[in-house]
Amino acid sequence: MLNDEIQGTPPLLLDAMLGRLARWLRLMGYDAAYIPDTDDREVVRQARAESRVILTRDRGLVRRRGITALLIDSQRLDDQIKEVQANIGPPPKPVTARCGVCNTPLKTLPRNSAQSRVPPYIWRTKDAFTECPGCRRVYWNGTHWSAIQGRLNGDE
């Protein structure tokens, strides 16, 4: 359960044990910062500075004053995503996928521009590409994308 009331869908901050969840939430469109280091003070400092809700598996951290935090109980990714959707709400609208690596909102990449940047097989078989303006990673509608849509729709 969330330890405080929230309005709308806030930006999130995930701590060390939730890196995989952070990547999925970004691709789903959540603003999900991630701190791979376990120093609680740094997590709390960044959450306060950027008004982020902390997602953590650390019960002690959830009890800290002056922060809003959600304790993630499950070990399974699918269940963790459901916990986020149930307690935080859907991704902010309009839903814009974010880079799984650096959390930057993705931008459409014209198909012609993608040709030199993805494997030939991918370019021949996919028609929609997006690019991360932050780290220049190119994404395309692939199996991982279907999996994300399935998770969003509650399919298994």
Ligand SMILES: [Zn+2]
């Ligand atoms: Zn990126």
